[in-house]
Amino acid sequence: MIDFHSHFLPNVDDGAKNLPESLEMLRLSKASGVDTVVSTSHCYAFHGSKSITHFLEKRKTAYSLVCDAIKSEKDAYPKIVLGSEVHLVKNLSTFPELPLLCIENTDYILIEMPFGKWKDEDFEEIYRIKNLGLKPIIAHIDRYFEFSEKFSELFSLNLLYQANAESFISHSNRKKLLELFETDSLHILGSDMHNLSSRPPCFAEAYRIIEKKFGTPYSHYIDTASQRILENKTVPVPKLPRLNPIKKLIL
Ligand SMILES: [Fe+2]
DSSP, X not given: OEEOOBOOSTTSSSSOSSXXXXXXXXXXXXXXXXXXXXXXXXXXXXXXXXXHHHHHHHHHHHHHHHHHHHGGGGGGSXXXXXXXXXXXOTTGGGOTTGGGGSSTTSSEEEEEOOSSOOOHHHHHHHHHHHHTTOEEEESOGGGGGGGGGGHHHHHTTOOEEEEEHHXXXXXXXXXXXXXXXXXXXXXXXXXXXXXXXXXXXXXXXXXXXXXXIIOHHHHHHHHHHHHHHHTTOOOOOOOOOOOOHHHXXXX
């Protein structure tokens, strides 16, 4: 299992507050069956290149701290892949450091959409990022169901889309998530874990719900898509088998 969205690095963003919390988040992830965690601390480039450089320095320090702490006990922890969750800001595509925010050794970059209503210029910015040769993945698409009137514009950009584990754990959004899968607009899963209390590691729980309620073709697809992203390969279109009406009713 590959957790594609996490904030476990200590003191980089609003995620883990300190090293012990960070290590416990990782330990719990591994114990639940997660083999790899992609680290996606928040990067807000409101001040352009300066913000990105500052973020990269903070991330490097936190990453070294974690690596030093786990090196003697590697089997108890998942493999860590460095990345970031890049908030979409004006002119993001023009910052020369942008490729440094990609998921390690890939051209894939996790993008967080703006907090307010999406504007045409947001879609244009994503288009320009794509034109640089980068491959945007839209973070936690399930957070944006209230903006679904804009989904057709977002999906027409032909990107990859990640959903958060908690949305599969609660019943309320499962039908909407199924619709995203059925329209080939959902590819990978992330815990978006921030701490041990309010936003704990929960990837494996969601993954098992997908296996049980949606079926193994869905969980296998997530595995394949995640693995291919880490190998910087193209991700196949989901084209998943439709659920029968009874299974849909008891989602
Ligand atoms: Fe996040």
